Amino acid sequence: MSEDLAIETTGLTKRLGHTAVVDKVDLAVPRGSVYGFLGPNGSGKTTTIRMLLGLIWPTAGSFRLLGETMPAASSRVLPQVGALVEGPAFYPWLTGRQNLRRIDAAGPDGQRKTRAARIDAALTKVGLGAAATKRYRAYSLGMKQRLGLAAALLRPRSLLVLDEPTNGMDPQGTREIRNLVRELASEGSTVFLSTHLLSEVEQLCTHLGIISVGKVVAQGSIEDLRGRGDAMLRVETEDAGDAAQVLDRLGLESIVVAGEVVSAQLDGQRPEECNRALVMAGVGVRSLTTDRRSLEDAFVALTGEGFDVAG
């Protein structure tokens, strides 16, 4: 019952037949966060999102969006929610602009006076200005995805629910989308980003929930979750032996020397302290990195089989 949560679910469950596709999920998405909803394919991400948007009914549990109980408050809350669910979907025989006009006219708050301007702004934002009068049929996968985002951006939104927004995009498009998400977040929108790409989470998200086989196995801020896995320090130096000794003295564990690379578990030590100690001890440090794989390790550890489709 917290007002500072954009999404709050309590025991949210969806059973299809005998299997619980989503099983007692308790999500807490803080307002203003970029929340990565990470899980392998088939883990229940999209089913959860469908419930949040009122497309399917929960078997059990309840949820609140933007502080209001759903689905009772749908007509008030959903206009503030922009969504891209399971890929874009539009009418192939209409142009991009006609499609946006239709979806805007469908809802209660798509003011006609400002419609044309808002549509143009949204199209420009996603880089589709030039293709606005092309039929959707002729769009490439990336363009379709962009149009889907444009639809989500037609009005100012408090909450954006984006289901795999970079699907089918080329690297250039992926970068643009990531910048767009950052921009939206900096304007104050909460972004709920479902993805199976860890890199996306690492680059964008402030918070993370990991779902596996219908259950949330971990949730919290990125720093918290990263801390749970043991971060690795990786030092490249010609004085590998000396470096290993210094690190050992600092209390790092599992020190491995491989040629000119020394790696060790940080075990709570701050990397900048390690660096200072190394330099003070006269070790020529060529590069020093903390291994970001820790998040991936945490993910694989928590979800088991990594990216395989859950049966």
Add this chain to the structure above:
Amino acid sequence: MWLADIGLLFRRVRTRVLLLVLAAVPIAVAVAVRLSGEGPSPGSGPRFFDQITNNGVFAALVGLTVTLPFFLPLAVAIVAGDAVAGEANLGTMRYLLSRPVGRTRLLVIKATTVTIFCFVATFAVAIAGLIAGAILFPIGDVTTLSGDTLSLAAGTLRIGLAAVLVALSLLGLAAIGMFISTLTDAPVGAMAGTVGVAVISGVLNAVPALSWLHPFLLTHYWLSFGDVLRSPVYWNQILLNLLVQAVTVAVFATAAWSRFTSKDVLA
């Protein structure tokens, strides 16, 4: 949203082709009769057929008579079957519902669009027939089935009434189509199912042994629209037809509503 939905339907190439094909039927009939030189012998061909050469306006009625058993139901089945399942199939349903558009409201909007299509389709046939008939044959006072004459204006008005009755005849099938459309995410399945209903009703109606069943069949009174060309108009069958359609619409609209408002949208 109401206008947008209607625009959505009529911007679609498929819809336009359907309407063109429907309009082509009475035109083809009129042209064929004109080219054959002499008129058909009295009593031959579909109802009103032998009248075309006397009075071109009858081409509209022949058009309705010819298209009602198959072409019109087919067109209605395509549009009604697509109404809900088509949105589900494209995936646009999830964006409409999360917009949010209330499910009841969406269904009412779709029903309105389908109803309008029933009228547009029927009038496409009637108007194309009137125009083709007027160009290819003399037109003038309209002789009714009872033998009286009506002025051309009054006769045309009766033909308009006939077209309205034909459009209303299609609403029962349209409601069934929309109900089937809420059961599936495959529009083709819903269309086929709806056509199937019309065909089965037609077949049962042709089996004399089932005459007890005939008055309850969706299509049994369909051709009653011709009774507006009697003087005075013979309302009995026409009203029975409207009753059958009204009951069908009530039953299947309720079923469609209860299904659609409770279903999980997974597409």
